[in-house]
Amino acid sequence: MxxxxxxxxxxxxxxxxxxxxxxxxxxxxxxxxxxxxxxxxxxSALQHRAPHIARIKLDGFVGDQTANLKLFDQIAASPATGVIVDINSPGGTTSGGEALYDGLRKLSAKKPTVAVIDGLGASAAYMAAIGTDHIVARRSALVGSIGVLVQYPNVSKLLDTIGVTVEAVKSSPLKAAPDGVTPTSPEARAALASVVNDTYGWFKDLVKDRRKYDDAGLAAVSDGRIFTGKQALDLKLIDEMGDESTAITWLNTSKSVAKDLPVEDWDKPSVxxxxxxxxxxxxxxxxxxxxxxxxxxxxxxxxxxxxxxxxxxxxxxx
Incomplete structure (x- = not known):
């Protein structure tokens, strides 16, 4: 070869x-x-192909909502005929609550939604609840805590005691203030209070609009307190006392969602x-x-x- x-x-x-x-x-x-x-x-989007009632669980600390917002979009495009939002959360970041509220209002424009506060629906979690069309809570559930908070430790006296001084060069006196290592100036405290009050006013406006309060009614529920489900009903923070079956009945009678449809859990996209x-x-x-x-x-x-x-x-x- x-x-x-x-x-x-x-x-x-x-x-x-x-x-x-x-x-x-x-x-x-x-x-x-x-x-x-x-x-x-x-x-999840591939698992739910027949008509059903979707169940979303919002529990634990309210933080980043990227996964939940994607889930809301998937449910909006699915054959689900109604949505139950199962809430058991103390709240969390204000921005997380805002994202949930906006996402649930967007979802509610396409599917009827009802929140069920199973044990705790406070602060940012209550903000999410008012994003739905209807709110149900158990009699012993804790509801409310409408407010905004900033907390920071101040260890300046401790540092003085042990002889440690933290120095900084700032572009302006209010830059990075308060810092927790020096006494908070009146100007820094006032600047921070203005941020809290601005966001608190926005939160109250959401509650006032969604729950149809007058000024007196809003003042009675927005001082940061929590209420039982019974108290929340009397104060119009919720619409009904009950559980998931109560929510299904409301979907049936108010939104013509078939009562015998299966309730299917939708899981957040995992990364x-x-x-x-x-x-x-x-x-x-x-x-x-x-x-x-x-x-x-x-x-x-x-x-x-x-x-x-x-x-x-x-x-x-x-």
């Missing part, structure tokens, strides 16, 4: 091997993209901690098979990350 023939055979073998590797690379790329897609959006690695692997595979432009798109795709705790909180805890 001549040298030229040997080279031709070797080239054909190499070309076949290269074709196999390209096919495998494409398969790995497709698998990585599928994993990344489901890690980003979750699978796997390995998603950045899947994204990086998908980008590398795209580059390897000559699809550099696709690799650039994958690398540029945003990742869902939990938001940081903001300075203003609407939360209740004894």
């Amino acid at each position: 001549s040298v030229e023939t040997d080279l031709l055979v070797d080239r054909r073998v190499l070309r076949r091997k290269l074709s196999v590797w390209r096919v495998l690379a494409f398969l790995f790329l497709a698998l990585a993209l599928i994993v990344a897609y489901f890690a980003l959006i979750g699978t 796997s901690s390995s998603f950045p690695f899947a994204k990086a692997g998908a980008a590398w595979l795209a580059d390897s098979v000559g699809l550099k432009s696709l690799g650039d798109v994958i690398r540029a795709a945003p990742e869902t990350q939990p938001g940081a705790l903001d300075g203003l909180v609407s939360v209740w805890h004894p």
Whole structure:
């Protein structure tokens, strides 16, 4: 066999091997993209294909709401005929409560919504509740705590005692004030109070508008106190006492939602901690098979990350 023939055979073998590797690379790329897609959006939207009543659970601390807002959009586009928002939360960040309120008002424009305060619906969690069309709470539930708070420790006396001085060069006296390591000036306290009062006024306006209060009625419920479900009903903070069955009855009688529909839980899209690695692997595979432009798109795709705790909180805890 001549040298030229040997080279031709070797080239054909190499070309076949290269074709196999390209096919495998494409398969790995497709698998990585599928994993990344489901890690980003979750699978709830694929699980609920028949008419039903959707149940969303809002429990624990109210923080970043990226996942819940995506969930609301998925439910809005689903065959769900009504939505129950199961709330058991002391509240959390004011911005998180605002995001929930806006998201639930948007969802309520497409599906009838009802909140069920199972144990605790305070502050930012109550802000979420008033974003629905109707509020139900158990008699012994705790409701309200309408207000805004900023807390910070001041250890300046302790530092004086142990002989530590914290120095700073500021662009202006109110920059990074209060800092917790020096006494809070009257000017800094007044500036912070103006921020709290502005947000508190906005919160009260939401409650006044959604619960149809006059000024006297609003003043009676917005001093930061919590109320039992019975007290909340008397004060018109909620619409009914009851539980999930009460909410279903309201959906049936007021919104013509079939009472015998199944109630299905919708889970928030989960963001796997390995998603950045899947994204990086998908980008590398795209580059390897000559699809550099696709690799650039994958690398540029945003990742869902939990938001940081903001300075203003609407939360209740004894």
